[in-house]
Amino acid sequence: MRALVDVEGVGEAWGGTAEMMMPKWFDKNPSRSPAETVDGLRRSLRSARDAYRAEDRLDSAFGHHAAAYGAQVKACRAAGLPDLTAAYGPALIDKAVLDGLLRALGTDFFTGMAANVAGLDARLTPDLAGFDLDGFLGGLRPLGAVAIRHTVGLLDDPEDLRGLLERERLSRFKIKLGGDVAADVERLKAIARVLDTAAEGYRATLDGNEQYPDAAALAGLMEAMERDPALAVFRQHLLYVEQPIARERALGEPLGCLAKRVPLIIDESDDGYDAFPRAREVGYRGVSSKSCKGLYKALLNRARCAAWGAPHFISAEDLTCQxxxxxxxxxxxxxxxxxxxxxxxxxQYGNGFDGAPEAEDFLKAHPGFYTGEGGTVRLATAGGSLPTATLAVPGFASAAQPAWDRLSPLKEPESFREFAP
Structure with a gap:
């Protein structure tokens, strides 16, 4: 995604971003094929582009987002697309616009956000009315490094972790659940045997991935984990459980005593600006940050955590960021x-830049963030964390650019005109 940004009294600058079009995550409607769900993301992008360009006027970066947000959701609902899919288009446009704004101003993401150059306000989050967002943003202190939380998928052999831990200094792990209590417990025991002996001081999170039917079923998992002595250490190192219940039911019933056993967060249920407050009412304590769901929503949800206080928190999850x-x-x-x-x-699921022509540019521009060992430029994961000082460059975290002239235009969505707003 690219956006040409014209800043009054300053000039123009191109901004850019990228995001994977992940099938069957934004939209898990069983009647739609993976290809059809990707097509829904194309529709979201096209619809959002039209919504943002509908008014030719000056506004802040966030102001443009806020003005287009309602029309985007309405258009996507009319097309039969879920609100999570609707958020995808604006999420990309907002990142590209912010990149262009920061480049026009000659400042980096951390400095620019501290000064609230995007114009973030509470118009989409009335519960934050009166909260000092400028002071909040100015008080944020960016971390110098972000530890990598390694994903252990359902098809991954737990014993393979031993070899990985000999090569990389990992201490954070995200473990996928399958929804069957007995099978999940046995698999967690196998993983715990490795982590307890090979990853000193580790911390783990569980991703329910919407596989548990309700809070009672998840309570059964927690009870089984608490009873099994082989999971005693693992249980002490468990930080939270992510989106264990299907999005259609997750916010429909109170979590009850389950919320006291382990912190629960929403991810797929985070489909709008009102989702986190609704989740809080039924017992959830956290929400995930994902750029593909919207960077402004992540910032405002982080502000809610500051306004509400402990035990509310925001986590950082991934949708296969390339x-x-x-x-x-x-x-x-x-x-x-x-x-x-x-x-x-x-x-883990992509081979770095995989021979893309701009790979060496990114490697040179961001030392320590990437490595070229093995002949392929990819994330430098051996140390277990990613440095962020190298991202403090003019624009939104990148001193290198994709080879824009070599990229193919976005494929036109199937029957898009039928769903045009």
Whole structure:
């Protein structure tokens, strides 16, 4: 995504961003194929572009987002797309616009956000009316490094972790759940046997991935974990459970005593600006930050955590951010929010830049963030964390650019005219 930004009294600058079009995550409607859900993301992008360009007027970066947000949600609902899909288009446009704004001003993301150059306000979050957002942003202290939280997928062999831990200094882990209590407990025991002996001082999170039908079923998992002595150490090192219940039911019933057993956060249920307050009412204590859901929503949810106080928190999850603009911008956002560790799984499921012509440019521009060992430029994960000082460059966290002239235009969505706003 590219955006040409014209800043009054300053001039023009191009901004850019990138994000993977992940199938069957934004929209898990079983009647839609993976390709159809990706097509929904294309529709979201096209619709958002039209919504942002509908008014030819001056406004702040956030002001443009706020003005287009309602029309975007309405248009996507009319097309049968879920609100999470609707958020995808604005999420990319906002990152590209912010990049262009920061480049026009000649400042970096951390400095620019501290001064609130985006014009963030509470018009979409009335519960924050009266909260000092300028003071909040000015008081954020970006972290110098973000620890990598390694994803352990359902198909990953727990014993493979031993070899990985011999090569990389990892201490944070995100473990996927399958929804069957007995199977999940046995798998967690196998993983715990490795972590308890090979990852001193580790911390872990569980990703329910919407696999548990309700709070009672998840309570059964927690009870089984608490009863099993083989999981005693693991249980002490467990930080939170992410989105265990399907989004359609997650916010429909109070969590009750379950909320006292382990902190629970929403991810797929975070489909609008009112989602976190609604989740809080039924017992959730946290919400995830993902650039693909919107950087402004992440910032405002972090402000809510500051306004509400403990035990509310924001985590950093990943939707396979690939090497380049996507992972750099999201890591910068995580650092600004003050989140010490983030799921960074793009390097696990993608081979870095995989021979892309701009790979060497990014390697030279961001030392320590990437490595060229092995012949492929990819994230430098061996130390277990990513440095963020290298992201403090004019623009949104990147001193290198994709080879824009070699990229293919976005494919036109199927039957898009039928769904045009």
């Amino acid at each position: 090497a380049g603009l996507a992972v750099q911008q999201d890591t910068a956002l995580v650092a600004l929010l003050g989140i010490g560790h983030a799921e960074r799984n793009g390097h």
